Amino acid sequence: MRDTFLKACRGIKTDYTPVWFMRQAGRYMPEYQKIRQKYDFLTMCKTPEISVEITMQPIRILNVDAAILFSDILIPLEAMGLKIDFIDNIGPKVTPSVKTGDHLGYLKNFELEKIEFVFKTIKILIKELDVPLIGFSASPFTLATYVIEGGSSKDFVDTKRFMFSEPEFFHNLMETLTEATFIYLNEQIKAGVHAIQIFDTWAGILSPFDYEIFCKPYVKKIIENLKRNVPIIYFCPNLAGLAKHINDLISDVISLDWRINLREATKLISDKVIQGNLDPLTLLGSEEELFKRAELILRDGRFAKSHIFNLGHGVNINTSVERLKKLVDFIHEFKFEGEV
Numbered sequence: 001m002r003d004t005f006l007k008a009c010r011g012i013k014t015d016y017t018p019v020w021f022m023r024q025a026g027r028y029m030p031e032y033q034k035i036r037q038k039y040d041f042l043t044m045c046k047t048p049e050i051s052v053e054i055t056m057q058p059i060r061i062l063n064v065d066a067a068i069l070f071s072d073i074l075i076p077l078e079a080m081g082l083k084i085d086f087i088d089n090i091g092p093k094v095t096p097s098v099k100t101g102d103h104l105g106y107l108k109n110f111e112l113e114k115i116e117f118v119f120k121t122i123k124i125l126i127k128e129l130d131v132p133l134i135g136f137s138a139s140p141f142t143l144a145t146y147v148i149e150g151g152s153s154k155d156f157v158d159t160k161r162f163m164f165s166e167p168e169f170f171h172n173l174m175e176t177l178t179e180a181t182f183i184y185l186n187e188q189i190k191a192g193v194h195a196i197q198i199f200d201t202w203a204g205i206l207s208p209f210d211y212e213i214f215c216k217p218y219v220k221k222i223i224e225n226l227k228r229n230v231p232i233i234y235f236c237p238n239l240a241g242l243a244k245h246i247n248d249l250i251s252d253v254i255s256l257d258w259r260i261n262l263r264e265a266t267k268l269i270s271d272k273v274i275q276g277n278l279d280p281l282t283l284l285g286s287e288e289e290l291f292k293r294a295e296l297i298l299r300d301g302r303f304a305k306s307h308i309f310n311l312g313h314g315v316n317i318n319t320s321v322e323r324l325k326k327l328v329d330f331i332h333e334f335k336f337e338g339e340v
Ligand code: CP3
Pocket: 021, 022, 023, 024, 025, 026, 027, 036, 041, 068, 069, 070, 071, 072, 073, 074, 086, 090, 091, 092, 136, 152, 199, 201, 314
């Protein structure tokens, strides 16, 4: 197996900077669209043969250094008795939504059997792949936003209303989601994933004070209790005020978005491997501007304990596959001065 990605996760400097992309499988890719025309997204997630095929497409086509399981952060909610739908041009929908302490009963005991397809997919993938497989979940807080809002949100009014009016019940919700996420990730590790990424997509909507109270303790608990034979990546976009708060999170890797300078980030977060942090929309511009920014990131990455190249968020649907492929080649072939 090509292990450059895993070496970097463990803090070992590598011959070249490994690269993979969040949302590397998806609608920007004609090969994905071809299958997507026949099936809805949830069916694709729930059918191991399809999920395996889609996970492998970017490995074959882009030559990235790691695969990420094709699934969604909302899938485990189905094992907790909630219904999830993905509506075209609108996004995900979760029913019923949990808006107050009175609704906590909507969440049932986590039943792994209901999402057996995830573990079946992982078991097939680790036999087929020649690169490491990344499993994932949302952080309990990020998952809570979908459970409370009933889908995506811009302002998170219901989440914050719940949090600030019934903090005790909010903590109860977080406990439930933390336990479920822990079981879910542990089962992915048992099935064979080589690394885990925890998506904390919405942690950045919190003040540092509230991050410490409502978000971080739960992520920390999960990381501390997982069987630590695989590296753990924590993705936290919009982390401006949170940077120094994540130093004591014991994740091996921290994944950053483009809103923070990578070199600055290595000063704030010195004990972790850094992943990131190209603005995904640079891929829509000229090649010259793209490579200029990619080079800056590669160079800044040398100041980190180790560096994994990634985007600051998912691949945009308008991205050209050719352009992305060129970016991978550019990263793999990049020569740092003074090194052969
Ligand atoms: O990265 C990968 O290639 C692996 C698969 C993956 C998907 N979603 C596939 C997907 C992963 C890791 C996710 C995580 C995810 N899902 C997050 C966290 C990452 C982030 O973006 O911050 C979030 C917030 C979700 C929730 C979600 N799923 C939304 C809001 C949407 C709708 C938006 C959209 O682009 O349509 C989805 C749908 C989704 N998840 C698609 C894919 C490929 C599009 C489905 C389709 O084909 O219509």
